[in-house]
Amino acid sequence: MTIESKNESGKLTLTITGRLDTSTSPKLEEELKASYEGVTELVFDLQKLEYISSAGLRVLLSAQKTMNKQGIMKLINAREEIMEIFEITGFTDILTIE
Amino acid sequence: MKEKKNTAKREKKKPKVSIIFKSILGIVILLIVFSVIVSIMGFNNFTDALLDQYSDGAFRTANTAVMEFDAGKIDDYAASGGKTKEYVTALESMERLCNSSGSTFIYVIRPDLTDYRHITFLFSTINKNTDYTRYEFGFVRDTTNEEYMEKYRKLYEGTSEQELVIRDKGYIETDPHITAMVPIKDNDGKTTAILCVQRQMDNLVHVRNTYIGKILIVMIVLMILVIIGQIVYLHRVFLRPVKKITEEASRFSHENDLPENKLSEKVKSNDEIGILAGSIDRMEERIVKYIDDLTKVTAEKERISTELGLATKIQASMLPSVFPPFPDRTEFDIYASMDPAKEVGGDFYDFFLVDDDHLCLVMADVSGKGVPAALFMMASKIILANYAKMGKTPSEILRAANATICSSNQEDMFVTVWLGILEITTGRLTAANAGHEYPVIMHPDGNFEIYKDKHGFVIGGMEGLKYKEYTIDMKPGSKLFLYTDGVPEATNAEKELFGTERMLAALNKGSDGSPQDILKTVRSSVDAFVKDAEQFDDLTMMCLEYKGR
Numbered sequence: 001m002t003i004e005s006k007n008e009s010g011k012l013t014l015t016i017t018g019r020l021d022t023s024t025s026p027k028l029e030e031e032l033k034a035s036y037e038g039v040t041e042l043v044f045d046l047q048k049l050e051y052i053s054s055a056g057l058r059v060l061l062s063a064q065k066t067m068n069k070q071g072i073m074k075l076i077n078a079r080e081e082i083m084e085i086f087e088i089t090g091f092t093d094i095l096t097i098e
Numbered sequence: 099m100k101e102k103k104n105t106a107k108r109e110k111k112k113p114k115v116s117i118i119f120k121s122i123l124g125i126v127i128l129l130i131v132f133s134v135i136v137s138i139m140g141f142n143n144f145t146d147a148l149l150d151q152y153s154d155g156a157f158r159t160a161n162t163a164v165m166e167f168d169a170g171k172i173d174d175y176a177a178s179g180g181k182t183k184e185y186v187t188a189l190e191s192m193e194r195l196c197n198s199s200g201s202t203f204i205y206v207i208r209p210d211l212t213d214y215r216h217i218t219f220l221f222s223t224i225n226k227n228t229d230y231t232r233y234e235f236g237f238v239r240d241t242t243n244e245e246y247m248e249k250y251r252k253l254y255e256g257t258s259e260q261e262l263v264i265r266d267k268g269y270i271e272t273d274p275h276i277t278a279m280v281p282i283k284d285n286d287g288k289t290t291a292i293l294c295v296q297r298q299m300d301n302l303v304h305v306r307n308t309y310i311g312k313i314l315i316v317m318i319v320l321m322i323l324v325i326i327g328q329i330v331y332l333h334r335v336f337l338r339p340v341k342k343i344t345e346e347a348s349r350f351s352h353e354n355d356l357p358e359n360k361l362s363e364k365v366k367s368n369d370e371i372g373i374l375a376g377s378i379d380r381m382e383e384r385i386v387k388y389i390d391d392l393t394k395v396t397a398e399k400e401r402i403s404t405e406l407g408l409a410t411k412i413q414a415s416m417l418p419s420v421f422p423p424f425p426d427r428t429e430f431d432i433y434a435s436m437d438p439a440k441e442v443g444g445d446f447y448d449f450f451l452v453d454d455d456h457l458c459l460v461m462a463d464v465s466g467k468g469v470p471a472a473l474f475m476m477a478s479k480i481i482l483a484n485y486a487k488m489g490k491t492p493s494e495i496l497r498a499a500n501a502t503i504c505s506s507n508q509e510d511m512f513v514t515v516w517l518g519i520l521e522i523t524t525g526r527l528t529a530a531n532a533g534h535e536y537p538v539i540m541h542p543d544g545n546f547e548i549y550k551d552k553h554g555f556v557i558g559g560m561e562g563l564k565y566k567e568y569t570i571d572m573k574p575g576s577k578l579f580l581y582t583d584g585v586p587e588a589t590n591a592e593k594e595l596f597g598t599e600r601m602l603a604a605l606n607k608g609s610d611g612s613p614q615d616i617l618k619t620v621r622s623s624v625d626a627f628v629k630d631a632e633q634f635d636d637l638t639m640m641c642l643e644y645k646g647r
Binding site: 022052053065085 | 444463464465466467468511512514521532533535538549553554555556560583587589593595604635
């Protein structure tokens with residue numbers, strides 16, 4: 001998994017490529033923890049995300065909870081397979097998915 | 099664990115060539131070269147100095163003889179035939195000079211002037227202390243060699259006033275001598291004969307031999323002294339400490355612990371060897387510390403590994419694993435299995451009778467894996483079972499569990515839960531889903547099909563959530579298959595997912611079988627698909643067959 005990060009005056013866009021699972025999620029979690037400060041809009045571009053496991057969902061949930069306090073969070077370009085996982089787990093009700 | 103000490107006898111390696119021998123060899127060669135140079139220089143100096151002395155004496159004698167000699171009468175002497183009174187007087191006077199000056203010979207010659215190849219003796223005297231015989235008047239002889247010829251010529255032609263011939267070839271020859279030559283000139287300054295004074299140089303040879311002998315003795319004594327001195331010095335300053343260091347290094351490599359006395363205390367030296375000893379001390383300390391650390395870390399790892407193994411066992415023992423679980427209940431058959439991807443996983447299933455008529459089924463998946471997931475799983479399992487046994491409905495159970503878990507969930511962990519309660523007498527299944535995979539249902543004479551139930555959010559994710567509840571009527575022969583995402587998301591080496599389609603196909607292939615057979619069929623289908631690829635996620639399945647009364 002690779003993370004591309006782009007910060008434009010408070011709008012942080014993270015493009016995630018590959019699999020977000022038990023072994024790669026901690027990397028995303030660290031990346032997020034290091035860059036929350038001053039972020040008012042957090043965008044996950046999931047176009048290149050192939051797979052998300054429950055560990056990855058946990059990181060997204062954490063991010064959502066953090067962003068609830070300081071701004072908004074969006075997920076964009078999620079593939080069908082990923083969307084299905086969001087639906088099954090009920091994350092579609094919690095996250096803003098465009 | 100204590101290692102056996104000194105089991106193998108320590109090999110004492112002897113150096114092929116001792117460092118002492120090497121260093122002494124160097125010094126001996128140096129001494130020999132030095133003494134040869136000194137000998138040659140001294141030898142030459144002696145020779146030069148003695149030759150100067152000898153030649154000075156010879157020329158003084160020659161000049162005295164020439165002065166006493168009446169040059170004007172040379173032709174008379176030549177004509178005298180060695181018999182006239184004048185000749186005899188001159189010869190006697192010359193003989194006296196020869197004896198008093200210590201010369202070997204004093205003689206007067208006339209070479210033949212065409213090519214100087216022959217000489218004619220006019221006078222010839224011999225020191226009385228020698229046993230040579232003298233040449234009679236008029237004796238003619240071949241000139242000894244080219245050198246003499248050349249010198250005779252120079253004296254006759256007037257290009258030189260005195261000549262010296264040194265014959266000490268080989269230097270140690272028995273009769274080295276010098277011959278000093280001066281011309282005898284008439285009143286016109288023309289050379290008419292040559293007066294020669296010959297001196298033996300026995301003394302020179304003797305002095306030189308003594309000198310070389312002394313140098314030899316001094317050198318040998320010096321060599322012995324240097325060798326002894328060098329051995330003692332090297333032994334004290336170099337070899338003994340190096341030997342101690344070598345022994346210590348060898349000891350350490352076998353025993354791997356610190357010595358009783360530090361090397362730098364044993365080797366007290368302010369040179370490089372002392373520094374080396376100190377360095378070895380420090381190195382040993384560091385290695386020992388490193389080994390200690392490593393041992394601790396390894397022990398710690400072993401402990402963790404053991405505890406993880408225990409955790410896995412405890413976790414497994416938490417799940418009902420005796421089948422059939424309710425041998426006296428004929429209304430239903432149930433089978434379940436869990437294969438964690440890591441030592442301890444986050445998946446769990448559960449089933450238990452709430453009362454005689456109600457069977458509670460739980461299939462759940464905790465976010466993440468490993469020990470944190472396992473701990474969270476245990477808590478979730480107990481909380482869910484507790485609320486279920488209080489007689490709550492599935493949606494109430496999930497709501498209450500979510501509230502409990504959220505109140506103390508610092509790590510944002512969550513668990514997806516499918517929970518159903520089967521009313522055994524009627525076959526009515528009431529269920530609620532908190533973000534878990536869809537259940538799969540098969541009714542008699544039908545196929546296994548995904549049942550797209552109403553989903554709520556995962557448990558532990560957010561406070562104050564409510565869950566919707568639904569019912570399914572199970573008929574005798576109906577089967578319910580529950581699973582975690584490890585099944586549809588099992589991945590092969592080409593990164594393909596097993597998927598729900600393949601899962602349904604596997605289920606329908608053996609749909610007639612018992613719950614245990616059905617799980618086996620799915621499992622082998624997953625294994626055939628994944629082949630050798632690593633198992634990423636826990637693989638947990640449960641199957642219920644409702645048989646009715």
